[in-house]
Amino acid sequence: MAELPPLAVDIDGTLTRPDKSIDPRVLDPLREWADRAPVVVATGKAFPYPVGLCEFGGIPTNVIAENGGIVYVEVDGEVVYDGDPEGANAVAEAYRAAGHELGWPPGDMVNRWRETEVAVAREQPLGPLERIASNRGMDVVDTGYAYHVKSPAVNKATGIRTAAERLGVAPEAFAMIGDSANDAEAFEVVGTAYAVANADETARAAADVVTEASFADGTLAAIDAIRDA
Numbered sequence: 001m002a003e004l005p006p007l008a009v010d011i012d013g014t015l016t017r018p019d020k021s022i023d024p025r026v027l028d029p030l031r032e033w034a035d036r037a038p039v040v041v042a043t044g045k046a047f048p049y050p051v052g053l054c055e056f057g058g059i060p061t062n063v064i065a066e067n068g069g070i071v072y073v074e075v076d077g078e079v080v081y082d083g084d085p086e087g088a089n090a091v092a093e094a095y096r097a098a099g100h101e102l103g104w105p106p107g108d109m110v111n112r113w114r115e116t117e118v119a120v121a122r123e124q125p126l127g128p129l130e131r132i133a134s135n136r137g138m139d140v141v142d143t144g145y146a147y148h149v150k151s152p153a154v155n156k157a158t159g160i161r162t163a164a165e166r167l168g169v170a171p172e173a174f175a176m177i178g179d180s181a182n183d184a185e186a187f188e189v190v191g192t193a194y195a196v197a198n199a200d201e202t203a204r205a206a207a208d209v210v211t212e213a214s215f216a217d218g219t220l221a222a223i224d225a226i227r228d229a
């Protein structure tokens with residue numbers, strides 16, 4: 001049986017259906033992969049979301065959350081925090097002071113457990129957010145699901161490097177599947193990068209392969225292609 005590479009997978013737009021729900025068909029292939037090689041869930045979501053996905057999906061808890069701001073590898077057992085939460089929160093406060101809102105419903109489940117960045121709804125004005133963030137030395141990345149205010153020093157590529165070190169493998173050993181601009185930087189450091197057909201232009205341009213199928217169908221096709229390579 002051929003050896004499998006470590007696999008990194010995004011969540012939104014990659015393991016999901018168009019309605020943003022997880023497609024259950026991806027879970028068994030990820031479990032089968034994790035029996036033979038590391039699987040890392042790499043997302044812009046807050047830390048509890050990929051942890052929960054790993055728990056209920058039955059795979060080891062290896063996660064990159066908040067666009068590289070948090071990394072956890074189960075065999076290592078240490079939560080690694082990077083980023084600049086104070087800077088992100090200062091941008092959010094200035095954005096509100098300028099008359100804007102983060103744009104989420106009451107309770108703000110998007111940011112409630114977020115520890116290293118702030119996410120703003122895409123319906124909110126982007127220009128003022130980018131100006132305020134730039135003035136404070138912060139970046140804004142559009143994942144297609146939210147505008148993420150984060151430190152320019154962290155991204156999914158730094159997360160891959162940290163996870164790889166703690167797993168004892170090289171970053172370029174990884175294959176990765178994603179769909180968004182926040183995956184593109186990680187695509188540059190892994191060995192093989194697949195963008196699903198619904199990926200944005202930045203991710204498509206950085207990928208080695210763009211699948212014909214979209215969302216979870218594209219991921220299933222990519223998993224087959226990587227396994228059979």
